[in-house]
Amino acid sequence: MTPVRRRGAALLALAVTLSGCGYSFQGTLPDHVKTVAVPIFVNRTQQPAVENVITRAIVDAFATNGRLRVVRREDADSILEGEVLQYTVGAIAVDPSLNVQQYRLGVTLNLRMRDVRQNRLLFEQANFSEQADFLVAGSVAQTLSIEAGALQQAATQIARSVVSLALDRF
Secondary structure, three states: OOHHHHHHHHHHHHHHHHHHOOOOOOOOOOOOOOEEEOOOOEEOOOOOOHHHHHHHHHHHHHHHHOOOEEOOHHHOOEEEEEEEEEEEEEEEEEOOOOOEEEEEEEEEEEEEEEEOOOOEEEEEEEEEEEEEEEEOOOOHHHHHHHHHHHHHHHHHHHHHHHHHHHHOOO
């Protein structure tokens, strides 16, 4: 058997095996779920407006993905609700004089997605977390500005993960 045929046979065997064990390349959302509402997440932290940044990033990620259209709550087939449980910033690198050179920003969420047409829970994920690292700038004001960018980066990463969790669970 040639290498090309051997590879083709292996791929066919893999496809048959995966299809036989319930594995699917489709998401697990019911067929009637075509839209999602994403209300502003609840902020359980002391960090002002973190819920707005994360919610906006999730809405943008759903819109970019295109598999679910983001709509108002009253028009939605599903609703993704969340709460921001934790927002942390900690030093992860210092110079020889013990001046902080790099920080790690972490965000932890609780998520719940409901099918409002059939009134059932699609998924629930507690303590879903993501992080982003950022370097210290020259001044405090510059560092705070970079922290805001790191929050946006973490929110974008979280949003992609949340959309994947909602659409591509196997």
